[in-house]
Amino acid sequence: MSLQLHDHGRLRHLLTLEGLPREVLCGLLDRAQQLSGHAQDPTRVRELLAGTAVCTLFFEPSTRTRSSFQLAATRLGADVLAFDASTSSTSKGETAIDTLKNIEAMGVRGFVVRHQLDGAVAVLAEAADAGTALVNAGDGRSAHPTQGLLDMLTIRQAKGGDFAALKVVIVGDIRHSRVARSDLHALRTLGCVDIRACGPRSLLPADDTLQGCTVFDDLDAALDGVDVVMMLRLQRERMQEGLISSIDDYHRDYGLTVERLRRATPDAVVLHPGPMNRGVEIDDAVADGPQSLILRQVANGVAVRMAVLEALLA
Numbered sequence: 001m002s003l004q005l006h007d008h009g010r011l012r013h014l015l016t017l018e019g020l021p022r023e024v025l026c027g028l029l030d031r032a033q034q035l036s037g038h039a040q041d042p043t044r045v046r047e048l049l050a051g052t053a054v055c056t057l058f059f060e061p062s063t064r065t066r067s068s069f070q071l072a073a074t075r076l077g078a079d080v081l082a083f084d085a086s087t088s089s090t091s092k093g094e095t096a097i098d099t100l101k102n103i104e105a106m107g108v109r110g111f112v113v114r115h116q117l118d119g120a121v122a123v124l125a126e127a128a129d130a131g132t133a134l135v136n137a138g139d140g141r142s143a144h145p146t147q148g149l150l151d152m153l154t155i156r157q158a159k160g161g162d163f164a165a166l167k168v169v170i171v172g173d174i175r176h177s178r179v180a181r182s183d184l185h186a187l188r189t190l191g192c193v194d195i196r197a198c199g200p201r202s203l204l205p206a207d208d209t210l211q212g213c214t215v216f217d218d219l220d221a222a223l224d225g226v227d228v229v230m231m232l233r234l235q236r237e238r239m240q241e242g243l244i245s246s247i248d249d250y251h252r253d254y255g256l257t258v259e260r261l262r263r264a265t266p267d268a269v270v271l272h273p274g275p276m277n278r279g280v281e282i283d284d285a286v287a288d289g290p291q292s293l294i295l296r297q298v299a300n301g302v303a304v305r306m307a308v309l310e311a312l313l314a
Contacts, residue, residue, distance in 0.1 A: 003125055011311045013125045013134045016143040017185040025189055029153050032300070032307040039075060039302040048314050050077035054110035055103050058137070059085045059096065062114055064274055064298055065137050065147070069112045072305035078313075081108060096120065097127045104132055110313050111135070118142040133312035135305075141178050147273055148182030150304040152190060154297050155228055158269045163187065167265075169196040169222050172232030172254060172281050173203045174210070179273045180232055181209060188212070198222035199232075199254060202243040219254050223263040231256055231272045231282050247280055256282045261291065269293050 004020065006012050011024065038045045054073040056066055066082075073080045081103065100111065111134045113121045118140030125134045138144040159166055168187060174180045174197055187195055197204065198216040216222035223229065234250060244250045261268065270282075270292045278284055287294060 003122060011133075011308075013128075013136075014145050014308055014312065015122050015125060015134070015136045017145045017148045017182050017189065018143070020145075020185070020189065022189050025149070025152075025186065028149055028304070028307050028311060029156060031310065032149070032153050032303040033157075035306045035310075036300065036303040039072070039299070039306060045075065045306075046077040048076045048310055049073065051079075052077075052110065052313050053079045053081060053106075053108040054112065054309065054313070055081040055083055055108045056112045056137075057083045057100065057103070058112075058114045059120075060114045060116050060138070062137070064301060065114065065144075066112075068298070068301040069135075069137060069146075069305050069309075072302050073110070073112075073309055075302070076306055076309060076314075078110070078309070096124060100124050100127065104129060109133065110309060112137050114138045116140060135308055135312065138178055141176055142181065143185075144178040144182045144273075146301070146305055146308055147179050148186040149308070150297055150300045151179075151183050151230065151271055151273070152186045153300045153304055154271060154293050155269070157296070157300075158293060159227060163190040163192040166192055166228060167194040167196070167226040168192055168228040168230065169198055169216075169226045170213075170230045170232065171198045171219060171222065171256065173234050174199055174232065175203045175205045176235040177232050180230075183230060184209065184213070196222050196226065200244060200250070203234075219256075220260060220263060223260060226264045227268055229256065229261070229264060229268060229270045231270065233273070233275060234277055234280055251280050255280065256286050258283065258285045258289065261286055267291075271297055273297070 004013055004015055056069055058066055070080050114137040121136040121139045136143055136145055170180050195213045197210050197213045198219050272294050
């Protein structure tokens with residue numbers, strides 16, 4: 001039995017998309033598509049997690065992820081316990097494991113965890129009881145699997161299911177991005193072969209994260225003929241000084257403008273995981289323009305997280 005999967009292949013926890021079997025990944029996408037209507041009108045699915053308690057255990061700030069997980073759990077009929085590390089006993093020295101075990105002792109079966117340290121959610125999953133399920137809502141730079149899933153669902157809705165026919169570029173601060181890593185794992189699993197990575201050398205990972213990708217430091221060249229443009233936030237809170245010369249220079253070289261977007265295919269779509277630094281990695285005219293699927297990503301986040309919670313807890 002792996003940490004993520006039971007012996008029969010059913011999800012036990014969702015910690016990463018790396019190595020997740022294609023059939024499991026596609027099954028989650030299929031179910032999210034089925035649930036997408038219920039994400040707005042949940043009256044028919046309220047009973048799926050009725051009587052189940054879910055805790056959003058966040059040790060880092062979040063807007064979209066935390067809100068959509070709470071809404072997803074509520075849509076499925078679960079009781080939701082929102083944990084705020086800044087006002088909890090962790091500020092008094094309690095460990096994350098002790099926090100988990102104490103909330104678990106209250107009868108909570110599902111935990112949605114965000115943590116600033118790489119691998120922290122896997123450590124908590126190992127410490128959890130057999131009947132408890134954990135979802136990684138973002139750990140360090142490692143993984144953000146539900147963001148990867150909602151990005152794939154958004155692409156599939158816009159471009160169809162043949163990922164092998166797509167040209168995809170990921171642009172920006174890949175070095176510090178857990179979203180980029182989860183997107184790369186999902187794209188490879190779904191058969192995408194033309195994956196491009198673009199950013200200043202100082203913001204590209206030095207490990208094997210980009211293995212199999214075509215790496216560019218020229219955004220204009222990277223955009224030529226692509227079908228999907230995935231922009232990333234410049235994560236200034238995680239980076240050391242000197243990795244970029246200035247915000248203005250970064251926007252000049254790697255900011256997505258309407259003019260630059262014309263290098264992609266005419267029906268190319270633009271994604272961004274948020275929060276956006278408008279005027280830094282993306283211009284208003286692109287973020288709010290007709291090719292932007294950014295708000296659809298947010299909407300799809302609720303359906304994807306409903307599908308994940310159902311798979312783990314129903």
